[in-house]
Amino acid sequence: MKPLTAVPFLCVVLLAACLDHPEPVALSLDADRDAASTDEDLSSLDAEPDTTASPDTPSGDASDAPTDAAPDTTPAPTDVTPETVDPCAALVPGYVAIGVQEGEEVLPQTKLHLFVTGFPVHCIAAYRWELDQPIGSQSLLMPSSSASNPTVEVNVAGTYTLRVELFGHDGRRLAFPTTQVFANPAAGIHIELLWTTPGDPDPNDIRGADLDLHFALGGARGDYDGDGDGQFDPWYDIPFDTYWYNHAPDWGSLDAGIDDNPSLDRDDTDGIGPENLNLRLPEDGKTYHVGVHYWRDQVLGPSYATVRIYIHGNLVFEQSDVELREFDFWWVTDLTWPPQADSLPTASRTCQGTTDPCTTDADCTTTCTLRITPNYHHPFFPSAP
Ligand SMILES: [Ca+2]
Ligand SMILES: [Ca+2]
Ligand SMILES: [Ca+2]
Ligand SMILES: [Ca+2]
Known part of the structure; x- marks a missing residue:
């Protein structure tokens, strides 16, 4: 998984790349954005976010772009204002979900490790987790409800509902996925x-x-x-x-x-x-x-x-x-x-x-x-x- 400490740095690098090389970068990002409309492409972005739009590769992306698009019938490039393109803002977080390392059904007393999947983590600026738990359960999200990868112990039998509100670097709310985990007391x-x-x-x-x-x-x-x-x-x-x-x-x-x-x-x-x-x-x-x-x-x-x-x-x-x-x-x-x-x-x-x-x-x-x-x-x- 991507080290979280690199996130702000990467975004600065990406924006700098846009400003230094306005036209080719804008085109290549636009092409990537279109391609990112499938689940498969989103996951590839998630896996290697910094190599996809690295500042070292604009010439390669620019040479690829005309072959991916139909150059004679696409008027879009003239409409783009390169200075304002934010590669993160361009992505559609339609596949964002909460991942639970331990799965959706666990034994009571399990510590869950939570993460967000389906969206490049470097495009997420803030997390706000919420937890609904069975009556009597008083678990806390650790280290806090604003952590990117919190843990929580499900100590009481029953259903735990998890939600996370995600915000981008421009402050807009990206998504609000939810999931449920059942702490199943399967013992006799x-x-x-x-x-x-x-x-x-x-x-x-x-x-x-x-x-x-x-x-x-x-x-x-x-x-x-x-x-x-x-x-x-x-x-x-x-x-x-x-x-x-x-x-x-x-x-x-x-x-x-x-x-x-x-x-x-x-x-x-x-x-x-x-x-x-x-x-x-x-x-x-x-x-x-x-x-x-x-x-x-x-x-x-x-x-x-x-x-x-x-x-x-x-x-x-x-x-x-x-x-x-x-x-x-x-x-x-x-x-x-x-x-x-x-x-x-x-x-x-x-x-x-x-x-x-x-x-x-x-x-x-x-x-x-x-x-x-x-x-x-x-x-x-x-x-x-
Ligand atoms: Ca006390
Ligand atoms: Ca005791
Ligand atoms: Ca007695
Ligand atoms: Ca025995």
């Missing part, structure tokens, strides 16, 4: 944890609330009864709870060729999230537990957590904006495999202040609430200061 089970923290003045700096996703296999036992129901909880079992400290355990078969291990894509520690878990080949007959621990709030106060569960790419569970305070442990849900229409995951609930399971308030003397245990401190991982 894909779980997203996202959160917002209203007390965080800058969601994008390094100081943020740290929530952790947990994904435990039925039967896991973390040797800690944090909710006080008389049973050891599955959380913090190693290897059967997948979380930041145990992010890629070996479950199921020990055959490394069988992709049956869960993996947590990352431990987000500075706010926003998301944390994503994938398990491509769940085991038949197994139950899986999903939990969220509010590990540290960095004195930023409560966070609002959202958990989404996808099975084979279909959203089957979502619980949004659940208020959590530091050290809360939210037992989100349980799911069984293979999934059945009548056993899709539902939110785990207990009667408030107890560990008694419930479905509605009618099951309780108090209210039936989400299963959240405050002040959850596993002795091996005491998150309290």
Whole structure:
């Protein structure tokens, strides 16, 4: 790809060529412009923009021009005002498109590398990118929305729409192409944890609330009864709870060729999230537990957590904006495999202040609430200061 730092220099060179050799250059550029009405020719211009109209080649272009055009029937040369011809302004950006190096369908947590195709980049003076993203996704175009080749991480499952407004050196808008990229959670089970923290003045700096996703296999036992129901909880079992400290355990078969291990894509520690878990080949007959621990709030106060569960790419569970305070442990849900229409995951609930399971308030003397245990401190991982 063409080094961007050479762009202003090239344009100066091109304009200088026009002024130094007005007539032959104008003719040859006019011929090139006509020829550039096909996709093929546009791409050749894009590939080698500076050799096509190099100041070293005007005599060659001028000698070619009469053979390309019909000299006796073309009155155009007398109408051209060579001093005002801008080779970039003459091009028609009809084939401009956004290219995505990674393709139009990717796994969540992919970093996309964006570029503009179908038009000579040296003719583009400014870029203004826009991004529409799935609810809860807070990705940023890096290093900025005015970069020529920005990157963006698509961390949440769903469709990302990208647009870029392109401006020429004369300030006119050249084109406004758009494209879409689908972050497809193709794994058997894909779980997203996202959160917002209203007390965080800058969601994008390094100081943020740290929530952790947990994904435990039925039967896991973390040797800690944090909710006080008389049973050891599955959380913090190693290897059967997948979380930041145990992010890629070996479950199921020990055959490394069988992709049956869960993996947590990352431990987000500075706010926003998301944390994503994938398990491509769940085991038949197994139950899986999903939990969220509010590990540290960095004195930023409560966070609002959202958990989404996808099975084979279909959203089957979502619980949004659940208020959590530091050290809360939210037992989100349980799911069984293979999934059945009548056993899709539902939110785990207990009667408030107890560990008694419930479905509605009618099951309780108090209210039936989400299963959240405050002040959850596993002795091996005491998150309290
Ligand atoms: Ca922050
Ligand atoms: Ca985390
Ligand atoms: Ca327990
Ligand atoms: Ca395995």
